[in-house]
Amino acid sequence: MKNTIKNTLFAVVALALTACMTTNEVTGRSQFIIIPPSQDAALGLEAMQEVKKTSPVVTTGPLAERVQRIGKRIAAISDKPDLAWEFVVIDEPVLNAWALPGGKVAVYRKMVDAFPNDDDLAAVMGHEISHAVLRHGAEQMSRAQMQSLILVGAGVAVGAATEDEKTTQLAVGLAGLAAAGFVQLPHSRKMELEADHIGTVYMAKAGYDPRAAVRLWQKMKTMKDGNQPPTFLSTHPSDDNRIARLEGRMSEYLSYYQVR
Ligand SMILES: [Zn+2]
Known part of the structure; x- marks a missing residue:
């Protein structure tokens, strides 16, 4: 045996x-x-249904509509416009956002409120959309x-x-495919840098100012969840090298932005 x-x-x-x-x-x-890629949609849907049972997920109203408007615009010009994209807000005072396999994206209320400028929020969403497109989960x-x-x-x-x-x-x-796993596991540094790069290309192509991506990480470093650093930073390691890499390719990003 x-x-x-x-x-x-x-x-x-x-x-x-x-x-x-x-x-x-x-x-x-x-x-x-x-x-297999064919299972991404089912896994994402299942995990999102689990999240909806346990968290205050908002799919209507001004906050959700803003997140959906920006998300749909970026997803439409991404490399996978045909994923079963869904964009929701979680009504909790947390500075975080995440993406599930198959194109399910959530942004927490405090994060939406923290970035009233659409370009800034588009940087968050471009990054998360890229995690889904690149199958990082x-x-x-x-x-x-x-x-x-x-x-x-x-x-x-x-x-x-x-x-x-x-x-x-x-x-x-083998049963580790729970919602918690997808949401809580931090991505590797390589995945983060990929999502930064592809996400900034996407946001620029969708007509959002890519310079906001640099602003996002700079601002995030100064913010707090209560007395803690932002939750976003516990799953998204932030450092000056990351900001420098975005700045180093800014002329490329701006060329996509100015084409529009
Ligand atoms: Zn990330």
């Missing part, structure tokens, strides 16, 4: 590692993703699942856990 589980786990890991490298058509970067979840599979595999190999515990751990690892 022990060997069967071990062999199965190793087979799954080996298959996943070889079968799941895909080249992102927007960035050209090779990504490890075990979730699916990539992050794939990495987390593979890590848990390897951990369970290691446990099996050394006989560290009872069969029941191992089965439970495996089930937990």
Whole structure:
């Protein structure tokens, strides 16, 4: 029995590692993703339904309409205009925003209020829309699942856990596609820089001033959630290097902006 589980786990890991490298058509970067693109929509929808059960999600009224207007305009010129895009506001005093696989994007009320200028809010939304287009949620979840599979595999190999515990751990690892996982897992630095770059291209192409992207990160550094740094910064590492990279490519972004 022990060997069967071990062999199965190793087979799954080996298959996943070889079968799941895909080249992102927007960035050209090779990504490890075990979730097929065809499942993104269902996963995003399921996770968003979960969020709607547990959080005060607002889909109508002036705040939601503003987020939807900006979001739709950017999504329409993105590389994936046909995703099942949905833009909502979560009525909580939190400085955060996130994107789920398949194009479900949420911005918290405090974040919407903090950026009354549409260009600034468009920088937030361009960034989140890019995470969805570039499949960063699916990539992050794939990495987390593979890590848990390897951990369970290691446990099996050394006989560290009872069969029941191992089965439970495996089930937990494979069932890790909960809304909380997508929302709370921080993206890697590489993903953040990609979302900054592609998001700024998108916002400029949609007619929003790309210089607002620099302003956004500068302003975010000075803001607080109560006494804490903004939640957005706990999942979105911000530093001067990131701002410098945006400034370094600003002439490219402005060329997209001025074409309109
Ligand atoms: Zn991000």
